[in-house]
Amino acid sequence: MTRYPGGPAESPGFLLWHVTHTWQRAVTAALAPLDLTHVQFVLLACTWWLTNEGHTPNQQDLARQAGTDIKMTSQVLKTLENKGLLTREISPTDARAKTLAPTPAGIELAQRAITAVEAVDETFFAPVSTPALVKTLTKLTATG
Template identity: 55%
Template sequence: MTRFAGGPADSPGFLLWRTTLRWQRSVADALGPLGLTHVQFVLLACAWWLNKQGQQPNQVTIAAQAATDVKMTSEVLRRLESRGLVERRPDTRDTRAKVIVVTDAGAALALRAFKVVEDADAAFFGDASVPLMEELRRLANFGVEATSDSAGGAGDVQPAGTDREAG
């Protein structure tokens, strides 16, 4: 017997599952005309952001930023590289690794994709209230020890402009 007498509609986990699937579908639909999958967009966006911050990330750093599997990240980055959106360059700090650099074409596509994803988010979430954003951050951080990594990756999720060490 479940503790949710009203069935799945009373289960927060089920509601989050359904909401996530619908949100992912709306983002995928928005990105389709740009020729990007959702995961390609996320990894391109993370690489772009890290490059913009002056970093030269490798695939492990990008995977941590995106909270994705390293092997899957590698496969997706190869696909982005084959399309000329990113380049893999030798890492001067570790000869076994490659740094990921977003090309001009990749940066241009990322900027276009940011707009369509932000529009899709606005259509899906409406005017996301401060309490909703705070709750989403709380849930995103649930069970994750706060880190002080500069990538803002697999550690805590902080709003823009906050001191990561304070949280």
């Protein structure tokens, strides 16, 4: 039994599932030439953004900003560090924490990747892009 007489085509969750995966495929394709996965992009871009805003983020700050699991964040950050895109150093105020900073190569790649992903967003969301959509998505994000 379902509350949607028209089946999955009327289910907001099922539709969101499909929209999300369609959008993710487009982002993945845009990031492939840059040798970044989607999650690598998100973490690199968030590190760049936080640093650019004058913060010295640690891994926990970054995971909170990106909405990612802290352990997974740590693993992906090791990959980004191995690629020479960011540094992870012991925090001067907390020996258990590692502070993050993008390298010059990381900054350049983050900016190129942000441009590529924003182009995907512009094309993908063009038919429905409005301030109301952003407000709705923000509201839905806050409920999680």
